[in-house]
Amino acid sequence: MDKEVYNRIKAVLAEQGKTNNWLADQLEMNRTTVSKWCRNEMQPRVETLFQIAKVLDLNVRILLVATRE
Structure with a gap:
């Protein structure tokens, strides 16, 4: 089965x-943790998503996959 994609961190990077x-x-975070986010093995907390968006200078919604059109 294909792994469900929840975030776009890897694509945006x-x-x-x-x-x-x-x-x-x-983010001053562990590289393994960030790698797991990029592989969708683990998801960042909502608060962390906002930090990621700030560092990448974009709207936090860009980091999420829409659940419906």
Whole structure:
């Protein structure tokens, strides 16, 4: 079965030419944790999503996959 995708962190990092390690450094978080977010093995807390959006200078909604059109 395909793994459900909940966030777009990996895609947005690629669009901006940034890496998981860069994001981990900016957030002062463990690189393994950020890597798990990018692989959708684990999801960041809502508060962390807002921090990620701030670091990436975008609306937090961009980081989420819509549940309906």
